[in-house]
Amino acid sequence: MPGDDPGVANRLAGAVRATSGGSVGNGRIEGLWNSTNPTDETVLFWQHVRLANLATGDSRSPAGDGINVQDWLPRNAVGGRIGVTGTPPIAGWAGTFFICQDNLAGNFARQIDIAMDDGLPGSGTVRLLPGGAANGPAINQADLIDSGIYTVCAAF
Structure with missing residues (x-):
């Protein structure tokens, strides 16, 4: 499950395992849908689907590479999260x-x-x-x- 996968680093090169926002590996993407914590399951969901080529966008780790997580997360046409x-x-x-x-x-x-x-x-x-x-x-x-x-x- 994207964001919730305890072994994601073994499946997707460069993927980061969530360390907050829920219990990793329980089959649920837990946490607030609009979290900005780069280690939350709901945030790392986006990195995992991007690395799997299921969504477009920057697939680098939101916790590293000098990334502003607010800019990294997806937005709708009017700028909303x-x-x-x-x-x-x-x-x-x-x-x-x-x-x-x-x-x-x-x-x-x-x-x-x-x-x-x-x-x-x-x-x-x-x-x-x-x-x-x-x-x-x-x-x-x-x-x-x-x-x-x-x-x-x-x-x-």
């Missing part, structure tokens, strides 16, 4: 993996929820958090405004 985790960003939300991205305008976040799910920001497989939130309760339908900024997460 994109992240993956096995830890539910919303308590009680069922799923194995969660993909989140932040800094999305309310009108765009609404379109994503309508296209992928039920159009309700607090239910289903796509949910919205207040802008800048890594986790917490989903917003209510009445709180979603087009000019607001939100974090959009999808459960898989």
Whole structure:
């Protein structure tokens, strides 16, 4: 599992084993989806998929080579972070993996929820958090405004 593999250095040249952000080797990508700790499972997920040619981007170690981890991590078209985790960003939300991205305008976040799910920001497989939130309760339908900024997460 990318980010969670205890033997990744034996499989991918230059790969770094996670030493924080979860229990390495338990089959889950643990930690906050928007972590910036270069030794967390959720951060090293990106190095592992890049080294395996499953995603584009800089595959050097985020903990070395003078890399600014904030610049190294993937971003969406409006500069928001994109992240993956096995830890539910919303308590009680069922799923194995969660993909989140932040800094999305309310009108765009609404379109994503309508296209992928039920159009309700607090239910289903796509949910919205207040802008800048890594986790917490989903917003209510009445709180979603087009000019607001939100974090959009999808459960898989």
